[in-house]
Structures are given as structure tokens and as C-alpha cells.
Amino acid sequence: MNDDTLNQDAGGSAQRVFNALSSLHRRKILAYLSASSLTAGEIAERFNMSKPSVSQHLTVLENAGLIAKEKRGQFVHYTIVTNNLINTLNGFAQEVCPVSRPLKRESEAKAKSK
Amino acid sequence: MNDDTLNQDAGGSAQRVFNALSSLHRRKILAYLSASSLTAGEIAERFNMSKPSVSQHLTVLENAGLIAKEKRGQFVHYTIVTNNLINTLNGFAQEVCPVSRPLKRESEAKAKSK
DNA sequence: AAGTTATTTAGGAAATAAACTAATTACATA
DNA sequence: TATGTAATTAGTTTATTTCCTAAATAACTT
16 A cells, blocks of 8 residues: 555645634634625624734635635625535545445446446 | 624634644544554554654544544554544534525524424 | 563654734725 | 725744654563
């Protein structure tokens, strides 16, 4: 069993996602964005933190593909992107949770027999 | 909206779980444990790292409630505990993913009307 | 008892992350 | 153009994390 057997991308997408999620501030920002898009300023105002710090967190979230930004005039609007989040969490859960294996094997077997 | 509105435990369970998952090494260890329990030595041998380092990672995972240890004679056997992992990932996905809200509201409404 | 193996603890060096202030860029408007 | 507002970048400080080696603890074996 070599090191690639464990299917995880070192500096890759999953790493960036999990790293982004390791901060409570960033998880709160994501939750805060779950209802609607907001500007950087609105987000900063919500949290007891300097604007540059919030900006830094937003960059981390964006690099992880968890949010997207759109500049409209003077403002930058941030929107949550749930796709990558859900795929990453789900992918990891599948990888780690033996519970799902029987069904997975069943499905793979079925696919082959076609 | 005060700061408790965002339902996340600061130094609590979710924080420890997400923090544990932020390390590729630790995610690999979890994946490696997904098939069967292993001793600390077997885990250390699998990864290109000193035993004390692995031991440290195992402690982090254990404090997050993601693995459990059992001493049998000279050996310490580690086992994955999927419960806390799945609950935490799922709980966060629910909190952040607006997609699930309509169904959630529907279900809540139904519960109230009983 | 003495030696061997398994694992963890202690301590310290190097890298990373997180926060702030100050300065800068970009846009809007008087 | 000058002024104000929004947001980011730069640079610094402090705290945390991660890794290692060496030493300690615990349990087997002869």
C-alpha cells in the first residue's frame, strides 16, 4: 500500500476546504452568508473584528471555493457556493464511513454487470 | 442579531472536530482506520513520520471524539468513531446549505400541527 | 532481574496562522 | 479635481502548530 492509496489531495481542494472550515470565524461567515449575499463591509460589521482581518478570512474562503465575490461599483458582494462544500464533506464522509460501503459495493457490482 | 444567533460552539465539539480534520495527516489516519482498528505502531508505520508525531495526531483525533483507544496488554488499539464526525459534518451542512431549508421548514410545520 | 518492545511525555526549533495598524487602490460624487 | 467611502495589501507582532530527538513509562520475555 503506497501513499497514494489513501485518496486525498495533499495541497488540493479538500485540504483548502477543511483548512478554511477549521476557523470558527470562517464557519460563522459561511453561516451568515447562507441566507443571502452580503458585502465585505456588512460581513465585517457583523463580527467583532477589523476589516482587514475579515478580508483575509474571505480570501481563504474564496480560495477554498466556498464563496464567490462579485464587484458591483464600489462594493464587493460575497455569495456562498455550497457545491464544493457539500461535495468535500460528503466525499470525506464516504471515504471514512464504513457504513456506506456495502451499498457502495453493491452499486459498483451492479454497474459492472451491465 | 447577537453573536449567539449563529449556532456554533466556540471551543466546543464542532471546533475540535473541524480542527482535527484540517490536517491531511489526520484525515489520512481516519481513512486508514475506516476499515479496521489498528495499533498505534501500525498506524505510525504506515506514515512517513516519527512515532511521537503520530501519537500527537492520535491525541488530537481522540480529543475530537473521532477515534477511541483501548489498551490491550502492551498495545494500544485505535478505533474510528464515526458518530461525532457524521453528526458534525451533517449539522454544519444543514446550517450552511439553504437547499435543505424548505424541507426542514415543512417538517417543522408538520411536527407543530400534530 | 534484565532486556526488549510499544507508546507516550517533555522540551525545543521551525513553520504557519491570526490579529492589528498604516498605507494603498478603486470607485462615487460634490 | 478634491473628498469620502469601500475594500484590500503590506508589514509587524504574537500565538499556535508541527515536527523532531531524547527520556520516561508500561508491559511483555527469557
